[in-house]
Amino acid sequence: MDLRQHHLRDLELTTQQDGFTLRWQQRLILRHSAQTPCLWVGTGVADIDMFRGNFSIKDKLNEKVALTDATVVKESAGWVIRFTRGDAVSATLRIGADEEGRLMFKLNNDATSHNRIWLRLAAQPQDHIYGCGEQFSYFDLRGKPFPLWTSEQGVGRNKQSYVTWQADCKENAGGDYYWTFFPQPTFVSTQKYYCHVDNSCYMNFDFSAPEYHELALWEDNATIRFECADTYIALLEKLTALLGRQPELPDWVYDGVTLGIQGGTEVCQQKLDTMRNGGVKVNGIWAQDWSGIRMTSFGKRVMWNWKWNSELYPQLDTRIQQWNSEGVQFLSYINPYVASDKDLYAEAAERGYLAKDASGGNYLVEFGEFHGGVVDLTNPQAYDWFKNVIKQNLIALGCNGWMADFGEYLPTDTYLHNGVSAEIMHNAWPALWAKCNYEALLETGKLGDILFFMRAGSTGSQKYSVMMWAGDQNVDWSLDDGLASVVPAALSLAMTGHGLHHSDIGGYTTLFEMKRSKELLLRWCDFSAFTPMMRTHEGNRPGDNWQFDGDAETIAHFARMTTVFTTLKPYIKQSVAQNAATGLPVMRPLFLHYEDDARTYTLKYQYLFGRDLLVAPVYEQGRRDWSLYLPEDTWINVWTGEPCSGGDVSVDAPLGKPPVFYRAQSEWASLFATLKNI
Missing domain, CATH: 2.60.40.1180 (Golgi alpha-mannosidase II)
Known part of the structure; x- marks a missing residue:
C-alpha cells in the first residue's frame, strides 16, 4: 500500500440524504447540506488601485451562487464531488492524498465565466486560529476576517488612531489591522491541523463564524492541503516539511549588534569607534545608503542604483577588509526596482528586462517623488541579470549581508514575461525576490556566511528568505504599529512556518511629529537582546530620533544588552539549529x-x-x-x-x-x- 492509500484510510466521507460530512483523522473538515452548503462560486471583476504600496481593493461582484446539491463518487484515489445548483452552475472537488500523504483538495469551477470561490470549512466555537503570515495586531485570528494581500504594513494600522487617520488623509497609507508585508494562506487550528492553500491570488480567510471558516479566493481553482498531528511542535515540523525551512544563521550574527549607520565611510568609522570604545559588542555596520542618497519630503531615502557610491563611501572596499579583520561585517541594501534616472535602469530597459505597461512601454512605479522600473523576475534572463547584480556589486565588493527590501509593490496592471496575470503573481512576488537573493548566495558558496533579511514574504519565503524583519514600525508606543506589534508578528510568522524574526531597534517610521524617545530606544534594545538578531535603524528622519550614540547612558545601555545577547550565543545558536532541522521557531508561542x-x-x-x-x-x-x-x-x-x-x-x-x-x-x-x- 503506497502512502496515499495508507492515508486515505484516515479519511471518512459519510453521505446523508441531502449532503455529506468529511472527517480527516477524527477532525470534521467539511459539512454540507442543501440548507447549509459549503461551497459558493461566482463572477467578479477586481478593482485594485495602488499608491506607493498602499492598496485599495474592491470586488465588482456580478454573481455569487450557493451550490446546494452534491453528488459523491468514490474513486480509487479518493472521492469526486460534483456540486451543482440547477443545470447552469457547477464545480468539482477532488479529494485525495498528495504524494506525502497529506489530505488534498483540488477544486475547480466548471464554467469558465466563474472566477470566484467561497469554501466553508467546518469549525468548532472553541477553536483558536493562528498564522496567515505575519499579523501585527492579532495573534489568535478567531473572530475576524483577514484579507491576504502583500502591501505596505500601513502607518498606524488602527482606524481608531489619530496617526492612522492622518496617514489615510495624506495618501491612503494608514492601513488596518490586517495590512501586512507577509500574508500567507496558511492557518493552524487548535484542533491540531493546518490548512494551506497553494494559490497566490487575492484571498480572504474569515474566522468570524462559530461553526465554519470561510475561505474566499479570487480565482477559478484552488489546491488545499491539510495535515494533523498530536502536538503543535509535530504539526509545525510537518508544515515546514511542506513549505521549507530557513538555514542556520552566520555565526557572526550572535556576536553583537548590527549598527544602522548612514553618511559615508568616515561616519561609519567614527560611530563604530564610539560604540566599541563604550564597550558595545558590534558585529557589523549596516549602511543602507551605500549606493547614495535621495532626499525627499518623506526623509532621507536610498539611491536605487545598486552600485557602490564611491563619493559618499570612499575607500569602502579596503575599509570592509579592515572591519572584517576586526570582526565587524559590512551590510548594504538592495530592492527589486531600479531608479528611472540611473544607469542600471537604462541597462535593464535596453535589454528588455523590465515589466511592461499596457502600451508595451516600461512600467514605472511612483515611489515617492521618484520612479522605478520593475525588474521582471519572471523573465529568466532578467532574473539572472539581477542575480548577477547582487553577485558582482554586493558580494564581490565584500558585503556580508544586506536588506533585501520591498517585494510587495508589484502593480496588478503590469504585464509580465511569463504571461501570468500580475494580480495572480502579486502575492508570489516576494518569494520570487527571496529566491533570487538566496540563489546568489548559493551559487557563490556564501550561504551560511552572508545574511540577507526581508520584510515582504509569501508561500516559499520559508525556503529562501534566511531572515525576516518586522518592517517599518512607528517610532512610538502604539499597540498596532509600535514596539508591541513585533511580538504577535513574530509569533504569527512562527505558526506560518518561518521561525527567524527580528525588528529595527527603535522602529523606523517618523511622521506626523512623532519622534523616537530615548526610553523607547532603550526598551526596544532590551527586547531585541532576546531575539535572534540585534540591529538598529536611524529611521527615515534620523535627526528627529534618539540614536544609539545619543549620550553616554545610551551607549552604556547598548554595551550591557549586547553583552547579554552575546552571552546567550550558544543557547540562541541551538534554538536556530532546531528551527533549521525541524521548523521549531526561535520565538515561540x-x-x-x-x-x-x-x-x-x-x-x-x-x-x-x-x-x-x-x-x-x-x-x-x-x-x-x-x-x-x-x-x-x-x-x-x-x-x-x-x-x-x-x-x-x-x-x-x-x-x-x-x-x-x-x-x-x-x-x-x-x-x-x-x-x-x-
Whole structure:
C-alpha cells in the first residue's frame, strides 16, 4: 500500500440524504447540506488601485451562487464531488492524498465565466486560529476576517488612531489591522491541523463564524492541503516539511549588534569607534545608503542604483577588509526596482528586462517623488541579470549581508514575461525576490556566511528568505504599529512556518511629529537582546530620533544588552539549529510547550525564546514594573535569581531588566544564572 492509500484510510466521507460530512483523522473538515452548503462560486471583476504600496481593493461582484446539491463518487484515489445548483452552475472537488500523504483538495469551477470561490470549512466555537503570515495586531485570528494581500504594513494600522487617520488623509497609507508585508494562506487550528492553500491570488480567510471558516479566493481553482498531528511542535515540523525551512544563521550574527549607520565611510568609522570604545559588542555596520542618497519630503531615502557610491563611501572596499579583520561585517541594501534616472535602469530597459505597461512601454512605479522600473523576475534572463547584480556589486565588493527590501509593490496592471496575470503573481512576488537573493548566495558558496533579511514574504519565503524583519514600525508606543506589534508578528510568522524574526531597534517610521524617545530606544534594545538578531535603524528622519550614540547612558545601555545577547550565543545558536532541522521557531508561542494551559492560547505580547526563556517585553511608556503570566513550571527571574512557580506575577522592570524568566530544569540554567551579574 503506497502512502496515499495508507492515508486515505484516515479519511471518512459519510453521505446523508441531502449532503455529506468529511472527517480527516477524527477532525470534521467539511459539512454540507442543501440548507447549509459549503461551497459558493461566482463572477467578479477586481478593482485594485495602488499608491506607493498602499492598496485599495474592491470586488465588482456580478454573481455569487450557493451550490446546494452534491453528488459523491468514490474513486480509487479518493472521492469526486460534483456540486451543482440547477443545470447552469457547477464545480468539482477532488479529494485525495498528495504524494506525502497529506489530505488534498483540488477544486475547480466548471464554467469558465466563474472566477470566484467561497469554501466553508467546518469549525468548532472553541477553536483558536493562528498564522496567515505575519499579523501585527492579532495573534489568535478567531473572530475576524483577514484579507491576504502583500502591501505596505500601513502607518498606524488602527482606524481608531489619530496617526492612522492622518496617514489615510495624506495618501491612503494608514492601513488596518490586517495590512501586512507577509500574508500567507496558511492557518493552524487548535484542533491540531493546518490548512494551506497553494494559490497566490487575492484571498480572504474569515474566522468570524462559530461553526465554519470561510475561505474566499479570487480565482477559478484552488489546491488545499491539510495535515494533523498530536502536538503543535509535530504539526509545525510537518508544515515546514511542506513549505521549507530557513538555514542556520552566520555565526557572526550572535556576536553583537548590527549598527544602522548612514553618511559615508568616515561616519561609519567614527560611530563604530564610539560604540566599541563604550564597550558595545558590534558585529557589523549596516549602511543602507551605500549606493547614495535621495532626499525627499518623506526623509532621507536610498539611491536605487545598486552600485557602490564611491563619493559618499570612499575607500569602502579596503575599509570592509579592515572591519572584517576586526570582526565587524559590512551590510548594504538592495530592492527589486531600479531608479528611472540611473544607469542600471537604462541597462535593464535596453535589454528588455523590465515589466511592461499596457502600451508595451516600461512600467514605472511612483515611489515617492521618484520612479522605478520593475525588474521582471519572471523573465529568466532578467532574473539572472539581477542575480548577477547582487553577485558582482554586493558580494564581490565584500558585503556580508544586506536588506533585501520591498517585494510587495508589484502593480496588478503590469504585464509580465511569463504571461501570468500580475494580480495572480502579486502575492508570489516576494518569494520570487527571496529566491533570487538566496540563489546568489548559493551559487557563490556564501550561504551560511552572508545574511540577507526581508520584510515582504509569501508561500516559499520559508525556503529562501534566511531572515525576516518586522518592517517599518512607528517610532512610538502604539499597540498596532509600535514596539508591541513585533511580538504577535513574530509569533504569527512562527505558526506560518518561518521561525527567524527580528525588528529595527527603535522602529523606523517618523511622521506626523512623532519622534523616537530615548526610553523607547532603550526598551526596544532590551527586547531585541532576546531575539535572534540585534540591529538598529536611524529611521527615515534620523535627526528627529534618539540614536544609539545619543549620550553616554545610551551607549552604556547598548554595551550591557549586547553583552547579554552575546552571552546567550550558544543557547540562541541551538534554538536556530532546531528551527533549521525541524521548523521549531526561535520565538515561540507559550502553548507550543504548555498545551494544557488554556491561558497560553490568548497571550500575544509574551513569548518563549527557545525552550527555556520566557520574555515579556515592556511596551508602555513610563513603566518601571510589569505584569505577566507564567505557565506552571519552576521559573527563575533572570535578574534577581528569585524562583516562581507560575501564575499571574508582577515584577520590577527597570530599563535594562526586561521581564525574563528561565526554567530551573533547563540544561542552560548555569548560563542563564550569569546574566544577573552583567
